[in-house]
Structures are given as C-alpha cells and as structure tokens.
Amino acid sequence: MSKSEAVELPLRRDGDAVPCCPPITAGELSQADAERTAAMFKALSDPVRLRLFSKVASHPGGEACVCDIADVGVSQPTVSHHLKKLREAGLLTSERRGTWVYYRVAPSVVAAMAAMLDLRAPGPRA
Amino acid sequence: MSKSEAVELPLRRDGDAVPCCPPITAGELSQADAERTAAMFKALSDPVRLRLFSKVASHPGGEACVCDIADVGVSQPTVSHHLKKLREAGLLTSERRGTWVYYRVAPSVVAAMAAMLDLRAPGPRA
DNA sequence: ACCTTGATTCGACGCCTGTCAATACAGCGA
DNA sequence: TCGCTGTATTGACAGGCGTCGAATCAAGGT
Numbered sequence: 259m260s261k262s263e264a265v266e267l268p269l270r271r272d273g274d275a276v277p278c279c280p281p282i283t284a285g286e287l288s289q290a291d292a293e294r295t296a297a298m299f300k301a302l303s304d305p306v307r308l309r310l311f312s313k314v315a316s317h318p319g320g321e322a323c324v325c326d327i328a329d330v331g332v333s334q335p336t337v338s339h340h341l342k343k344l345r346e347a348g349l350l351t352s353e354r355r356g357t358w359v360y361y362r363v364a365p366s367v368v369a370a371m372a373a374m375l376d377l378r379a380p381g382p383r384a
Numbered sequence: 385m386s387k388s389e390a391v392e393l394p395l396r397r398d399g400d401a402v403p404c405c406p407p408i409t410a411g412e413l414s415q416a417d418a419e420r421t422a423a424m425f426k427a428l429s430d431p432v433r434l435r436l437f438s439k440v441a442s443h444p445g446g447e448a449c450v451c452d453i454a455d456v457g458v459s460q461p462t463v464s465h466h467l468k469k470l471r472e473a474g475l476l477t478s479e480r481r482g483t484w485v486y487y488r489v490a491p492s493v494v495a496a497m498a499a500m501l502d503l504r505a506p507g508p509r510a
Numbered sequence: 511a512c513c514t515t516g517a518t519t520c521g522a523c524g525c526c527t528g529t530c531a532a533t534a535c536a537g538c539g540a
Numbered sequence: 541t542c543g544c545t546g547t548a549t550t551g552a553c554a555g556g557c558g559t560c561g562a563a564t565c566a567a568g569g570t
Contacts (some may be wrong), residue, residue: 308418309418312408313412449523
C-alpha cells in the first residue's frame with residue numbers, strides 16, 4: 259500500500275483546543291475545518307456504511323467480525339469496500355485475529371461529532 | 385417547480401418515539417432508517433454546504449441573506465445549488481423578503497443529530 | 511418603461527462513487 | 541500438501557455529484 263490508510267482522526271483526544279471540528283452551529287468553519295468535517299460526514303453518508311458502522315458500534319464487546327455484520331444486502335466485495343472507506347475515514351479500526359477480521363469503532367469518534375454539534379453534555383466538562 | 389422541495393425532516397419534534405434516527409451507536413439501523421439518516425449526513429458531506437450551513441447557523445438572529453454567506457469560494461450559481469440541496473434535505477428553510485432571500489436552520493435539526501448520536505448518556509452506559 | 515442588482519434555473523462537462531464478478535490473499539484443518 | 545473458508549483487491553461499468561457560464565426570473569430605483 260501507499261494509499262491513504264486511515265486519516266488523522268477528525269477530533270483530538272478531548273478537552274483540547276481542537277483544530278478540527280469547531281461546533282457547526284456556533285461559528286463559521288474555515289476551509290480546512292469544513293473539509294475535515296465534511297469527510298467525516300461523507301463516510302457516513304451511505305446507507306450501507308451507516309448500517310455497517312451501526313452494527314459495529316452496537317455489537318456487544320465493542321467489536322464485530324465481518325461475518326457478523328456482512329448481511330446488509332450487498333455483495334461481499336462491496337461490504338469490504340465500504341469497511342475500507344470507514345477505516346480510511348478514521349471511524350473504524352480493524353484487526354485480524356486468526357481466520358476472522360474484527361472491526362471496532364475508533365476511539366473518540368462519537369465524542370468528536372458531539373463536540374462538532376456543540377453538545378457539551380457528554381464530556382466531564384467541569 | 386414540481387420537484388421535491390424539502391423532505392420530511394429526519395427528526396420529529398422532541399421527546400418522541402421517532403421513526404427516523406435511532407441512536408447510531410445503540411443498535412442496528414433498519415434499511416429505511418439508514419437511508420434517512422444517510423441522506424442527512426449526505427447533505428452535510430460537502431465542504432461548501434457545510435460552510436453555508438455553518439454560516440447560516442451561526443448568523444446573528446438565526447437567519448442570513450444569501451449575499452451574506454455567498455463567499456465560500458465557488459460561483460454564485462453553485463452556492464444557490466448547494467442551498468437548494470440543503471433545503472431539500474430539510475436542513476434549511478428560505479424566505480424571500482423584498483430583494484433578498486433569507487435562510488435559517490430548520491427547527492430541531494441539530495437536536496436530531498444529537499439524538500441520533502446517542503449523546504446525553506455518555507458515561508453511564510448501563 | 512427601463513436598467514441594475516440579487517437569486518435561481520438550465521445545460522453541459524469531468525470526476526467521483528457504489529456496485530458487481532472475478533481473482534487474489536490469508537489461515538486453518540485434513 | 542492440498543483444499544476450504546473468510547476477507548481483501550482488481551477491473552469495469554452506470555449513475556450521481558460538483559462545478560461553471562449563460563440564461564432567466566424577481567424587486568427596486570431612476
């Protein structure tokens with residue numbers, strides 16, 4: 259490979275003066291911010307990807323084998339393609355364990371979206 | 385016109401057993417739910433649209449004239465095209481007042497996304 | 511009436527994306 | 541070693557999307 263394999267996550271850790279996802283409703287976004295944020299939305303803008311992401315996110319243990327989530331109405335290669343996109347967008351991570359490959363939601367992803375939507379509820383915001 | 389002009393908003397009012405956007409991280413999405421939710425993300429998956437939306441959302445008074453937000457680096461027809469998409473996605477509403485057209489964020493949009501991301505209960509997962 | 515300015519629509523172009531069948535790759539078991 | 545199952549990649553196709561220039565519509569001012 260040499261292609262982009264997992265971009266910088268659109269959010270920092272937490273409690274940081276993040277350069278990425280300033281609240282969408284609380285100020286104008288810069289060009290760069292808009293591109294990063296849009297990329298995140300884009301990854302979730304396909305029904306198949308959304309279902310895959312949802313299945314992983316809601317799977318007990320926080321991770322799911324491809325074989326567990328592949329039933330979304332499209333061919334196996336297409337599933338693999340979408341999972342790759344989600345990986346490249348920084349939303350999912352994958353790990354091969356023996357025969358199967360397991361996916362899990364990348365840390366801080368949901369928190370990133372929360373921050374971007376200006377919902378300060380989640381964090382221990384002091 | 386006769387085309388689709390503003391779809392059903394992806395969320396209900398609030399505190400409703402909504403048919404649309406069940407928390408993305410708390411269960412698998414149905415085909416229909418995934419399509420609706422994906423459509424909302426899709427509308428925001430373009431940097432230009434994101435900036436336009438952001439500009440409207442952050443504008444004092446909650447509304448903005450096209451002339452105020454049109455400076456996003458693309459031609460004016462393209463701006464209009466993107467605003468139309470945001471309108472059709474149910475994210476923005478428009479109103480002509482004299483010479484200018486004013487846009488504002490459709491009610492409950494951000495709240496819809498919040499609900500969908502299952503924020504509100506970050507720590508206490510139980 | 512006319513012209514000027516703001517905004518939308520039209521038509522066309524190139525790029526990007528979702529999809530599949532076919533193929534390749536990775537582990538495991540016999 | 542061979543074959544089998546699970547996953548990823550390749551190559552190709554149709555359709556969708558973002559963009560623009562030009563034309564059109566809408567209000568106001570002169």
